[in-house]
Every structure is written in C-alpha cells, then in structure tokens.
Amino acid sequence: MGIVSFWVHVTDLGDSAVLLPLALVIFLWLGLQSLRIAALWAGLFGLDGAVVALSKILYMGWGLHPEGWNFTGLSGHSALSMLVWPTIGMLLAVGRRRFWRLALPLAGAVLSAAIMVSRLAIDVHTQPEALLGALWGGVLAGVFLALSWNASRRGLSRPGLLLPLALILPLVLTYGQIFPSTPLLEDVACHLSGHAQPYTRGDLERQLGQ
Numbered sequence: 001m002g003i004v005s006f007w008v009h010v011t012d013l014g015d016s017a018v019l020l021p022l023a024l025v026i027f028l029w030l031g032l033q034s035l036r037i038a039a040l041w042a043g044l045f046g047l048d049g050a051v052v053a054l055s056k057i058l059y060m061g062w063g064l065h066p067e068g069w070n071f072t073g074l075s076g077h078s079a080l081s082m083l084v085w086p087t088i089g090m091l092l093a094v095g096r097r098r099f100w101r102l103a104l105p106l107a108g109a110v111l112s113a114a115i116m117v118s119r120l121a122i123d124v125h126t127q128p129e130a131l132l133g134a135l136w137g138g139v140l141a142g143v144f145l146a147l148s149w150n151a152s153r154r155g156l157s158r159p160g161l162l163l164p165l166a167l168i169l170p171l172v173l174t175y176g177q178i179f180p181s182t183p184l185l186e187d188v189a190c191h192l193s194g195h196a197q198p199y200t201r202g203d204l205e206r207q208l209g210q
Contacts, residue, residue: 007121014077014115016179019084021170026087029163033156037148041087044140048083051136052076053185060198061189066128070208072201075125075133076181081112082137083144088167090145095158105145112137 012018023045030038056073058064065071089108093101116134119125125133186198 004122007118010114011077011118011122011124012176013085013111014081014118015174015177016076016080016181017174017177018171019080020179021174022084022088022167023080025163025166025170026084026091029091029166030156037156040147041144044144045080045083048079048137048140049076052079052133053181053188056185057189057192059204060186060200061193061195063199063203065204068208069128070126070201070204071128072199072204073129074136075116075119075130077119078112078116078125078130078133079137081115082109082134083141085109085112085115086141087144090148091156091163092159094156109138109141 023041027038027042027045030041052074053076056076059072085108086105087108089104089106090101093104096104112134116130119130120127189198190196
C-alpha cells in the first residue's frame, strides 16, 4: 500500500458518510440515558457542521475569503472528526478507570489529527483550512467533554458490547463512501448568490497568482 493510498484510507474515517451515522448513534445512545447531554451533543454537532458549511458557501457563492489566504472554507473532515472521535472515546471509557477515561478521548483526538494531516497529504485542503477546521472541532469537543464529564460518570451506563457494536455497524457499512457535500453546497451557494457557477479553488489560485 503506497503512502497516498494509506492517507486515503485515513481520510475516509473523516468523511461525512461515516461521521453522520456515528453522530446519530452517539445521539441515540445519549438520548436513552440523558436528554440533556443528548441535546448538548446535537446542538454542538449541528453548530460544527453549520459553521463549516457557512465558511464554504461564503466562498462558493461570493468568493469571500481571508485576504491573501488560499482558503475556500473550513475542512469538514477535520472539524467533524475532532468532535466525533474524541466523544466516542469518552463514551467507550465510561465506568472504566481514570487512565482509560483520559486515554480513549485522547486516542480519538490523535485519530482526528491524523485525519487532518490526511487532508493535507492528499492535497485536498490547505494548511489554514485543515488546521482551523481541526481547531474549531476541537473547541467544540472540549466544550462537550467539559460539560458532560461529571454527568457521564454519574448518569451514563458502561458501554459493554452494545455501544461498540452499534458504532461498528455504520462504520462497516459506510466506510469508503463519499458524502456529496461539495455539490450540495455548490447548489446552495449558487441559489443564494444567483451565480450560475460557484467559485472554485482554481479561481482563488488564479487570483493569488499561484
């Protein structure tokens, strides 16, 4: 397996085709035990995706981007991964020793960082897009973990085998699939802006003289 192929396999773990079903499993698992934590999760996940989508629509529809930056929007893979995978780690660690309650969310963050690197390795995003996406998702993950840490120790059940199985099933079914987020956002951007064609990275690179 070549280096590019390796990074493609890593980046597939951050595709919305994988993360959306996993986020739904998280929501249902939390909802069966704590509606408050489930609502917090749903709100933060929705906010994560909404800001990513808005950043892309602003460029696709109107060409808006930070002056001088090769930036067409936050990396959705980076932003959503940095929220979803550490949260999975936290849930799998419920009821375990302190070591695992720290190690498993950290492992999720390390995987998310690898997904961020994969977006650079396969030349899909620029450094600002990947890094800012990961930072945004990481901030939201920090908020969720901080607000749910004590409640998860008191109010959530140990995952046993049920949660891992519930997570593995959508992962097996959707891994390697590509969610059509880009064409969907392009359609939205063109509809809102009234332009026949969306702005693309090629337009930006010509503007920057690259």
